[in-house]
Amino acid sequence: AQSVAQPEDQVNVAEGNPLTVKCTYSVSGNPYLFWYVQYPNRGLQFLLKYITGDNLVKGSYGFEAEFNKSQTSFHLKKPSALVSDSALYFCAVRDTVQLSFGAGTTVTVRA
Amino acid sequence: NAGVTQTPKFRVLKTGQSMTLLCAQDMNHEYMYWYRQDPGMGLRLIHYSVGEGTTAKGEVPDGYNVSRLKKQNFLLGLESAAPSQTSVYFCASSHRVGSNQPQHFGDGTRLSIL
Numbered sequence: 001a002q003s004v005a006q007p008e009d010q011v012n013v014a015e016g017n018p019l020t021v022k023c024t025y026s027v028s029g030n031p032y033l034f035w036y037v038q039y040p041n042r043g044l045q046f047l048l049k050y051i052t053g054d055n056l057v058k059g060s061y062g063f064e065a066e067f068n069k070s071q072t073s074f075h076l077k078k079p080s081a082l083v084s085d086s087a088l089y090f091c092a093v094r095d096t097v098q099l100s101f102g103a104g105t106t107v108t109v110r111a
Numbered sequence: 112n113a114g115v116t117q118t119p120k121f122r123v124l125k126t127g128q129s130m131t132l133l134c135a136q137d138m139n140h141e142y143m144y145w146y147r148q149d150p151g152m153g154l155r156l157i158h159y160s161v162g163e164g165t166t167a168k169g170e171v172p173d174g175y176n177v178s179r180l181k182k183q184n185f186l187l188g189l190e191s192a193a194p195s196q197t198s199v200y201f202c203a204s205s206h207r208v209g210s211n212q213p214q215h216f217g218d219g220t221r222l223s224i225l
Contacts, residue, residue, distance in 0.1 A: 009151075032211055043115070043201055043216030044154070053209050090153060097142065097161065098169060099214060101153035 002027045002076075002095035006102035014110055021105045023074045023091030032094035033061070033074045035065055037087050038104075043094040046089060050074060081109045113137050117202050117217035122225050124192045130219050132187040134202030142205045143185040144169075144214065145177060147198040154201065160185055161207075192224045 013019050025031055030086060032051055036044040038072045048059025055067045065076045086109045091102040118133045134143065141162055156169030160179040174196060176188045185204075186203040189196060199221050203214040 009139075030175060036213075036216075041218070043218045044203075045216070046213035049211065066112060094211070096142075097159060097167075099154075101155075103151055103153045108195050 002031075002093045002100055004033075004091045004093045004100060004102040006091055006105045008105050009103075010054075010106045010108065012108045012110065013081050015083050016080050019076075019078040019085065020108070021089050021091075022074040023076065023102060025072050025074060025091075025093050027077060027093060031067075031074075033065075033067065034092040034094070034099065035063070035074075035076050036090045036092060036101075037061075038090065044067050047076070047089075053094065068107065081107075083109050083111050085109050114216050115202055115204055117200075117220050118201060119220060120220045122223070124189075124222065126224060127192050128192050130192065130222075131189075132200055132202075132222075133210060134185045134187070134204075134217060136183055136185075136204040136215070138201075138204060138215065139182070140204035140215070141182075141207045142214075144203045144209070145185065146174070146201045146203065147196075148201060148219070157200075159188065164175075164209065168178070173193065180211035184223045194224045196222065197224045198221050198222060 034049045035047040050067045058064045092099045115136045144159040145157040160166045160176040163182045202217045205214040206212040
């Protein structure tokens with residue numbers, strides 16, 4: 001079965017600093033990887049996905065993610081974090097019909 | 112655009128009561144899903160549907176039933192609610208899997224079982 005792991009429960013950064021949220025995956029075959037963001041009392045919102053092609057994927061709100069096959073990682077990055085980026089972030093992998101989600105990483109960006 | 116709409120947004124039940132959560136999508140998506148979200152556990156799939164009239168079990172289906180009588184609606188039922196079913200429930204929809212399109216989520220139903 002496919003799975004993802006998010007090794008950090010929380011990430012704290014200062015506004016303007018780079019933000020990285022880590023994700024590692026375990027799949028058999030080609031990985032289909034996704035990042036979602038959840039703001040308080042809201043559903044998940046799609047940020048970006050990796051299917052094939054370039055290892056650097058660009059998404060919504062200035063986020064990007066780097067796919068690294070040798071390290072089985074798909075880390076989410078933003079060069080300059082904003083206070084409004086404070087939210088819960090989920091990495092996910094497609095497993096046939098289903099998405100398998102990581103446990104989530106809470107990001108806090110302080111002003 | 113409404114997207115995915117969940118009804119109700121909040122509910123408190125007593126142990127043993129039954130209820131139905133409604134999910135409606137207006138994007139003509141073939142696939143629909145029900146998840147539960149619990150602290151520190153991410154989202155876990157309860158049931159899903161690949162089309163009108165078809166449903167399948169996900170990771171945590173026990174204690175729940177679903178129906179998809181119309182393409183745009185996906186109902187989640189709790190026949191006899193238990194405190195362990197206290198959670199936030201999310202509905203999602205997507206185009207067919209082969210297109211690798213992302214899932215679109217509703218804003219959730221917060222359910223407490225006393």
